[in-house]
Amino acid sequence: MNVNRQSLIPRVALTMGESAGIGPELIVRVAQLKFDAQIVVIADKALLESTAQALNLSLKLINMDWDSPVHKHQPGHLYIENIPCEQPVVAGKLNAENAKATLAILARASELALDKTVDAIVTSPVHKANLNQVDQNFLGHTEFFAKAANIDKVVMMLATDELKVTLATTHLPLAKVPQAITQDELKQVIGVILNSLENITGEKTKVAVCGLNPHAGEGGLLGYEDDEIIRPVIEHFCNQGQLVFGPFPADTLFTPEKRKAYDVFLAMYHDQGLPVIKAFGFGQCVNVTLGLPYIRTSVDHGTALDIAASYTASSDSLEYAVNYALRLLSGRATEQPSTPSS
Numbered sequence: 001m002n003v004n005r006q007s008l009i010p011r012v013a014l015t016m017g018e019s020a021g022i023g024p025e026l027i028v029r030v031a032q033l034k035f036d037a038q039i040v041v042i043a044d045k046a047l048l049e050s051t052a053q054a055l056n057l058s059l060k061l062i063n064m065d066w067d068s069p070v071h072k073h074q075p076g077h078l079y080i081e082n083i084p085c086e087q088p089v090v091a092g093k094l095n096a097e098n099a100k101a102t103l104a105i106l107a108r109a110s111e112l113a114l115d116k117t118v119d120a121i122v123t124s125p126v127h128k129a130n131l132n133q134v135d136q137n138f139l140g141h142t143e144f145f146a147k148a149a150n151i152d153k154v155v156m157m158l159a160t161d162e163l164k165v166t167l168a169t170t171h172l173p174l175a176k177v178p179q180a181i182t183q184d185e186l187k188q189v190i191g192v193i194l195n196s197l198e199n200i201t202g203e204k205t206k207v208a209v210c211g212l213n214p215h216a217g218e219g220g221l222l223g224y225e226d227d228e229i230i231r232p233v234i235e236h237f238c239n240q241g242q243l244v245f246g247p248f249p250a251d252t253l254f255t256p257e258k259r260k261a262y263d264v265f266l267a268m269y270h271d272q273g274l275p276v277i278k279a280f281g282f283g284q285c286v287n288v289t290l291g292l293p294y295i296r297t298s299v300d301h302g303t304a305l306d307i308a309a310s311y312t313a314s315s316d317s318l319e320y321a322v323n324y325a326l327r328l329l330s331g332r333a334t335e336q337p338s339t340p341s342s
């Protein structure tokens with residue numbers, strides 16, 4: 001394994017995601033674009049070949065030799081590490097037998113990133129329930145990569161060029177959210193956000209924190225967590241000179257003026273924050289895991305099983321996710337994107 005690789009061209013591992021979902025299609029589409037990086041896909045080779053045929057797109061797959069020099073991506077070509085599915089793949093139809101290959105792909109990507117053979121991981125969507133049939137601890141990439149890296153706390157952030165939304169809790173039933181929001185947890189989450197974003201931008205980050213309850217609890221009438229749990233944590237960071245504000249009623253926190261006033265928003269749960277950013281930026285939006293020892297980005301959508309067999313998916317978000325990873329690697333994540341790479 002080439003651990004001391006030194007190259008100006010970054011190497012990105014791109015994972016296939018759920019084999020029956022739109023991941024293989026997105027990869028074939030994105031392979032047609034230009035990137036200033038070597039893209040190495042970890043995927044079922046035969047599936048990518050049949051998907052390229054179905055899309056009538058040209059794709060030359062080159063078996064990856066990790067000890068070879070880094071080669072810049074050429075449209076229509078992809079380096080591949082082949083991890084085949086056990087059973088034939090039917091687009092749109094989940095098969096738990098094939099979840100083993102999907103999990104093996106994620107484990108391999110994690111290994112390559114942890115030993116610095118690749119500079120970043122970009123993931124195509126997985127189907128959490130299908131993977132959970134094989135690994136009962138599987139909840140999402142975010143939790144999987146954190147565990148593999150032995151990191152206690154990572155934070156999910158979705159970002160467009162204008163808005164960044166982070167989550168205090170991720171893949172958790174709504175009924176379990178209130179008990180998961182403890183002062184210790186929130187301190188860890190906000191700590192990861194402040195450290196990670198300061199590393200990216202070189203500046204202090206202004207964080208706006210959502211309340212948990214309607215009207216941020218309305219002084220206790222509509223819930224106690226806002227005043228008794230969230231507010232003391234915010235005060236703790238303010239006392240350290242950090243720019244952390246709230247808790248604010250979430251329903252009016254994403255107005256145009258407020259979006260300009262803060263660098264990042266912290267939502268208490270998945271569906272408090274993500275519908276807002278997806279309504280603004282679906283397709284031009286990336287999922288970034290803050291707090292990992294490497295860069296990991298992903299698409300802003302799921303496996304879209306309903307359209308997988310029709311080969312009509314948009315690869316915009318995967319393209320955005322690859323470019324966002326490259327911007328993070330070059331320290332340019334806060335700039336507007338350059339001209340589209342297609």
Ligand SMILES: NC(=O)C1=CN([C@@H]2O[C@H](COP(=O)(O)OP(=O)(O)OC[C@H]3O[C@@H](n4cnc5c(N)ncnc54)[C@H](O)[C@@H]3O)[C@@H](O)[C@H]2O)C=CC1
Pocket residue numbers: 022123124125126127128129141287298299300301302303304305306307312313314315
């Ligand atoms: N990064 C990841 O691995 C993610 C995985 N998921 C997983 O995906 C599975 C399905 O989740 P859903 O909530 O149904 O969301 P979904 O994003 O798969 O689908 C929601 C709707 O958006 C459409 N859609 C999604 N991506 C599209 C694209 N690229 N082009 C055109 N239309 C697109 C779908 O056809 C569907 O109508 C679940 O297992 C979920 O956990 C969901 C989000 C992210």
Ligand SMILES: NCC(=O)COP(=O)(O)O
Pocket residue numbers: 126139140141142143274287298
């Ligand atoms: N809604 C975001 C999502 O489900 C993606 O999660 P992850 O697989 O990136 O952890």
